[in-house]
Amino acid sequence: MKPTLILILSLLTGFVAAEPPDVTEIVLKAEQAAYYAGEDGVADVSMVIHDADGGTRERDFRILRWNGGEGEQKFYVYFRGPADVRRMAYLVWKHPGEREDDRWLWLPAIGKVNRIAPGDKRTSFVGSDFVYEDVSGRSPEADTHELLGVEDGRYHIRSTPKRPGDVEFAHYDVWIDTETFLPLKAEYTNARGEVVRRVTADRVDTIDGHPTVTVSTVEDVSRDSKTVNTFSNIQYDVGLNERLFSERFLRRPPREAVR
Amino acid sequence: MRGIVAGLMCLLALGGRGAPVEGFVDARWGERVSSDTGRESATLREVRVQAGQTRYLGPVDVRVKADFVYDDLDGDREEVDLDTGEGWVDLRTAWAAFRPAPWMDVKVGRQVLTWGTGDLLFLNDLFPKDWRSFFVGRDVEYLKAPSDAVWAAVYPGDWTLDLVWTPEFDPDRYLTGERISFYPDRFTPESPLPAEVPDGSEWAARLSRVFGSVEMALYGYQGYWKSPAGFNARGRAVFPELRVWGASVLFPAAGGLMNLEGAYYDSLEDRSGTDPNIDNSEARLLAGYSREVRTDLTLGVQAYVEWLQDAAAYERNLPAGHPARDELRQVYTVRMTQFLMKQKLTLSAFLFASPTDEDAYLRGSAEYKWTDRLATTVGANLFAGREDSTFFGQFDDNSNVYVAVRHWF
Secondary structure, three states: OOHHHHHHHHHHHOOOOOOOOOHHHHHHHHHHHHHOOOOEEEEEEEEEEEOOOOOEEEEEEEEEEEEOOOOOEEEEEEEEEOHHHOOOEEEEEEOOOOOOOEEEEEEHHHOEEEEOOOOOOOOEOOOOOOEHHHHHOOOHHHEEEEEEEEEOOEEEEEEEEOOHHHOOOOEEEEEEEOOOOOEEEEEEEOOOOOEEEEEEEEEEEEEOOEEEEEEEEEEEOOOOEEEEEEEEEEEEOOOOOHHHOOHHHHHOOOHHHHO | OHHHHHHHHHHHHHOOEEOOOEEEEEEEEEEEOOOOOOOOOEEEEEEEEEEEEEEEEOOEEEEEEEEEEEEOOOOOOOOOEOOOOEOOEEEEEEEEEEEEEOOEEEEEEEEOOOOOOOOOOOOOOOOOEEHHHHHHOOOHHHHEOOEEEEEEEEOOOOOEEEEEEEOOOOOOEOOOOOOOOOOOOOOOOOOOOOEEOOOOOEEEEEEEEEEOOEEEEEEEEEEEOOOOOEEOOOOOEEOOEEEEEEEEEEEEEOOEEEEEEEEEEEEOOOOOOOOOOEOOOEEEEEEEEEEEEEOOEEEEEEEEEEEEOOHHHHHHHOOOOOOOOOOEEEEEEEEEEEEEOOOOEEEEEEEEEEOOOOEEEEEEEEEEEOOOOEEEEEEEEEEEEOOOOOOOHHHOOOOEEEEEEEEEO
16 A cells, blocks of 8 residues: 555545554555565574374475565475475465465476366475465455554454355454564454364564564464464565466576575 | 587486486386286386486586386397387486577477377377387376477567477387287287388477467367378388478366367378278367366366278278278377375376277376375276277277386485
């Protein structure tokens, strides 16, 4: 949203500096803080999946992100482990709004770039408790938002899906830091009023001037499993070239991803 | 080509910065569900260790990957043939990749190549396939056999132009009658299909581009039919010269992905279609659609047709008593993939069915991952057909079930 538009909206809603900002503004700022920091970004992700049976599984990957204009983003994910997915690469061209994202997967064992059928964004990301939407961000336009209050330096917002049939929850509550606008906790509630899923930011560090979640956990309450993501080697504004986010670099992963 | 391979081995021995050696141990056992006279009832009884490593030598990436195989059904394990993958070692990959200019990529050596939009149906992908592995229940990655080739890609504007030169023809790892019987059941483990494999070169090219969300590509190929497509006067299978032109488009539609692909197979040694010993030209057309229909369930459907050219000439010249193929062979496929237990269990079914041939082939499998490093798969390859001479019907004595255990290291 353009600053002038926000200003006009602010004037229309009559908010003054002492009062909390408009809920739409908070949600958009939170989206910026959580998914759009810097012009681009690089991070190593170590994912540990704790299954209900006590077993653990791991996923190690490097993620490259590039911001285009008007909410467009490109992601490149290069898997380092475990062995059965090692050297696979995953490319996403994220389009804000209604348009489906474009997704490709490089399968090195058969030398093939597979276009992935668009589908359910609530599908598990690589077998973890994170869903695809946790990784690339849920569109703020998919929900209606309501500010329930300000508690301990956090905005408490309830978001209700406009198309409830598409998702496994009836609504979700998010607690957003009033200073950094980072979402620190989200709880997803089903139609029976039970919390079925919880995402928390366990650690926040300021990196290159950007407050950044460096440890996060998602709990699948109904399945008694959880996944912990730990981010390291985080860098912003490294000057990634948009051309890296193409079939060419799926077939031969760029050194930015491999090393 | 052997020289390139040897050179790569030397490069690898020299050093550079290397990633750790990676791979797996894979044990597989498969059994025919119908008796096939003259052949082992087992279709698979093997253990393979795959080991691979990538090394970074300055601007050059080098990768070598090989399978070390104990195949109990291979009576001739000592005899290593790096072209067919027979014997105790199967060299899967041995390439060097580099970027001679910022706008160009080159990969030289043994490599697996794929393109086209079909799912287990290949129109413009004329890189070698391993049908021996595919039908007996080896992992589906073994369907793609390696090529000994030079691949180069350039990127004018938003376009990609791929060129592949294979100096010496790499045929499919085609069926010989040793493990899998086919029509007419003349070839056996004792006297497999004799063939004369040409040693000329192959060229393949693709020009592609993404327009928004739409992927378009044009293809060309000059070489030979990849599997036997005729017989010579001495009764040996031959690989006649072939030229292929084609195009494909892939785009999001109706909440899923749609793909259309076409290819014209110009059988250069029988352009009039009058030679009964050499396959006629064909037009091949494919339409496909896939989408995730609900969480963790993906469905894919395809309609495919092979349109025999000069069908009248073909029928006029067909020897008496020889079963005639249809002018239009239609094949429909359905794929269902279901993830369960947070992707630890994968159920997969792929059905080929041909109403014109009145035959079908079902591939089913269930894979369970005990840990990140250990998986068990059970599966089946089931063939059925009214006639023994049709594409899938000829395999109906080879229906099999298999079980596999794989440990990654």
